Amino acid sequence: MWPTVRLQRLHVYALLFLVAGMWLTVGVSARFPAEETTTLTFGIGRTAPKVALPVGRTLLAVGVYYVVSGLLGLAGRRFVRPATWAMIFGGLLIFPTVLVAAAAGKQTNVLTMLNESLRLGTPIALGAIAGIWCERSGVINIAIEGMMLAGACFGFTTFFFLGERLPANQALFISVLVAVITGGLMALLHGVLSITFRTDQIVSGTVINILAIGVTSFVRREYLLSTRAGRVTLPSIEIPLLSDLPVVGPVLFNNKPIFYSMFLLVIVTHVVLFYTRWGLRTRAVGEHPRAADTVGIDVIRVRYINVFISGLIAGLGGAWFSLETVGGFDDLMTNGKGFIALAAMIFGKWTPLGGLGGAMLFGFSEALGTRFQILGIPLPSQFLQIVPYVVTMVVLAGLVGRAIPPAAIGQPYEKQS
Amino acid sequence: MADRVVAETPQPAKPPPGSLLAAWDRVAPATVPFFAVFTALLIGAGIIRFAGASPLVAYRALWEGSFGTPAALANTLVKSTPYIIAGLAVALGFKAGLFNIGAEGQLYAGGVLAVLVGFHPAFAGLPPLLHVPLAVLAGALGGMIWGAIPGILKARTGAHEVINTIMMNFIAIRLTDWLIKSKDPLILLDPSASTPRTPYIAPSAALPRLLDTPLHAGLVLALVLVLGVRWLLYRTTVGFELRTVGANPNAARYAGMNVSRTIVLAMALSGALAGMAGAGEVLGGQGYLSPDFFAGIGFDSIAVALLARSSPVGMIPAGILWGALLNGAGLMQIRADLSIDLIKIVQALIIMFVAADQIVRWLYRIRVAPPTEEAVFSRGWGR
Known part of the structure; x- marks a missing residue:
């Protein structure tokens, strides 16, 4: 019974990714003017390396990635593993994406x-x-x-x-x-x-x-x-x-x-x-x-x-x-x-x-x-x-893998004589 | 899990039936809470000495401040009310084998809905006979939702309710904080107040005062709920199922009971009780809600439930003891120049001795109570 449940769960996630990806590509990324960038600096001082990311295009790229990983998740049994990894990476991508979108037009120090x-x-x-x-x-x-x-x-x-x-x-x-x-x-x-x-x-x-x-x-x-x-x-x-x-x-x-x-x-x-x-x-x-x-x-x-x-x-x-x-x-x-x-x-x-x-x-x-x-x-x-x-x-709740505690946790132990 | 070892302590020879000793043996287990309180106060006296004050002066002030005058007694009862109701909430969970640490969050959830019904213009003009019950029920609904979520998660996925209720506590506290402090959009904040709080509730939503004292109808509500929970647990099918699931979920399942449904129901009812405790405080006390309004009542109610050994009627003395300690602490602080936090230490010691009753039994040579139906909480974290 477990594998079927797992597959269904994966499908739910894939759909979520699909929707989020479409929302990013169609809805959000166009809202930022093409020339607006977020400057990510690495370190302190003038010599610190800087990367200027165009906000709109970054969000577009992330959105496309989400759509692709979502489709991968819906593609069928053979793609369960790559789709899972793609989605885990996609989940982690949320953080830098939010940072880039939030700091639009400004600069923010990644290392700090x-x-x-x-x-x-x-x-x-x-x-x-x-x-x-x-x-x-x-x-x-x-x-x-x-x-x-x-x-x-x-x-x-x-x-x-x-x-x-x-x-x-x-x-x-x-x-x-x-x-x-x-x-x-x-x-x-x-x-x-x-x-x-x-x-x-x-x-x-x-x-x-x-x-x-x-x-x-x-x-x-x-x-x-x-x-x-x-x-x-x-x-x-x-x-x-x-x-x-x-x-x-x-x-x-x-x-x-x-x-x-x-x-x-x-x-x-x-x-x-x-x-x-x-x-x-x-x-x-x-x-x-x-x-x-x-x-x-x-x-x-x-x-x-x-x-x-x-x-x-x-x-x-x-x-x-x-x-x-x-x-x-x-x-x-x-x-x-x-x-x-x-x-x-x-x-x-x-x-x-x-x-x-x-x-x-x-x-x-x-x-x-x-x-x-x-x-x-x-x-x-x-x-x-x-x-x-x-x-x-x-x-x-087991939505992201299962968390299995040590088996004897919570049980007091008494030596048997 | 089923082979959980029951503690066995060596027992001296049984006294002949009918003798005074045998009678004592029957009563003795019930005396454990008294000895626990006594021992905690004794250690508290040691700490008072250590802090350079006189235990006699301090404890006398504690007594006078809590029961010494009619006014003090009334205040003690007012302070005790939320502990009695929230203690019932935790005890109901215990009976079903669930550890509801989430009373704090459920109090906030209940308080928010109750205050909303209390001050919102949409409910203005209602007669008190309608407005008060409506606000109390809104509180129950808030707590019920907040309690049912961990219940559903437990029944559906097996996620342990302890972690989930702790998380729901933090979520409720932060959400309440936002609802009250948010200026744009303005949700529950009273913009004219100097400190962040909600507007005052309409007079028609306030719990009526009793006999021109600080006492309010919340106390009556508490007593009714005590009897109601007792009736539910021991006189109804639902209560029987609840206790059976708590004592042995496998047996309950074999007997054809719906364990998942019972778990959700127990958590929802437990949450509803805590929500009513929150509503009672908002509607009977200040008449508004502020971000740290319930500071710790929910957590302390766990202690009250333990002290009462989950007995609904026992919740009354346990709650009053809690209220009395808190209420008397003020006078103790003035007379003995001691921080009121000493009371928190004494309270913690009381629960420690109640929870680890083997210590008290060993200290005072009390026999072990005959085994009864007893819910086991620690079934591990996951499923």
Whole structure:
């Protein structure tokens, strides 16, 4: 039954692409005067390469591409694969197309945009990786938001008290460490509740989220209200050699430490999860704990350690807010990013690289929002903020491939005697 | 999934039937919430000490601020009303094995439609007897739509309702923000107001006050809904199907029940209840809607539902406790010089101990309740 459903779904998409393509070619592209261009610059300064794209023709080209991929989708069974890929690429094309159309007659910096997307995607990617560690071992973690919030709060609190006694960089380093450990401790609470006491994992996560909101706003109101000095954040680090690269160097390799560590963690998580003994054990525990137990893996221990690591990473994500970006702590400053991270994780089908991709998608839609405001485009910013949530629901509904979670997720484990 | 392991704790020998101990064993499980509240307050006292204030002064102020005077009591009841109704919404979901985290979004969806019916010129001039129910029903409709969408997605595609309701929350909050703040086109904004909010509702749409106090008819609505939900769950076929699907969807399917339809129905009803909670707040309280009007009521209602152990009648004391803690916090802040956020910590601890009742059982040596029908929430994310 599944293949027929899939084929029908492909047809629906193909029709959508066809309609969108026709709309672009016939309706929209003609509205822009032939001589109007969007200048895309790559990098900063006068020497930066520039490309001037005629808006009308660009939209026409994209429209034709959409029509072709739509027709390919309707062409029949033999073209399912190429049509799928054509449509995935077409979906990605939406973003640059929107940018070109939005910036008509002006110029916009592509690399800055890319950098902004990566930067704004950082906490989401960290949260997604945190979720992967936890959920791959069979423990649902909807408390990423709370762990991040607690990390952000206690990290900054540490800096608040240490900042005047130690050199700024030392104090910042210790503060980030505290943020990381705070996240880990919150995760241990999740572990105690859901692994040891076998509380429902979603309830346990909800408890931690509410607890984090209460504790952090209490700490802020009691201790952090007298804002001293200016807002200090983690310093940017230029990576030698790489930052000297033409065009990309100054933009991508002159960033802040948590930004870099996010990429490092994605790679480390990927390697650990798929190429080490620990990763294999983690996945075994997440898929079939009873079988893992039979071959001598300590299910409870594996779960505890994974949940703890998950919290550490979420705590680092929290530090991104208070110590790397803002230099202060506000109530609810994580602003739902922990939940979007969860969405990115599902979007990436519980893989680190996929999670990174999802995070970047959401980072881009956020960056696009700010860019729209700069360019003065009258689209309400709330609509762009809604995009990630809608995308998540669409993905989860299985409209874009299936998202299959680890099999044993959500089930407490009890050793049989 | 079916072989989910039920927690087994070693039990001491059973006391002889008819003895006082046996009677205690029967009552004891019901005392868990009390002990949970007690333990949470105890830890709260530790935090108050740590913050350099006197727990005695703080808790006395908390009591006086919530129940000490008739006026305080009335305010507590007003504060409790939305928690009772929204708690019912979450509990109804629990009974059907669904975790509706989306009460917050459903409150906004309900609030928007209720305020629209409340102030829109098209409904002006209606007698209160017609206008009030119409506005409340509009709220129910808004919440129902917002709740039914994740329900349909779950029934159709198996997408987990937890993620979808969280996403629907954010969508509702952003949409409400836009509807209220948008100046071009002007939708719900009152251009003459200094802060972004909707126009005031017509007096004919306002819930009537009770006895010249801050109390309004929302409380009556809450009590009626409590009885209504209890009747629905335990006295009707729909309720029986709902609970059966919650306890064991496979058994329900074998018995010939339409599981998909029941899931959609449960989410729609749950959403409708939350929407009515939103309508009640808008029509009975300020009389307008602003972007952060419900700040957290929907999320807290999950806690209230857990505290009441999903019992409709239990929602009344649980909701009142919640309202009392919030209402008394103000006086506590003044008298003991403590941030009102302390109350949020105490609330979080209460749910923690209620949810992880094994901790409380272990602390106070309470036996495990005999196994009853109990919905299992965590069935994983996907399908």
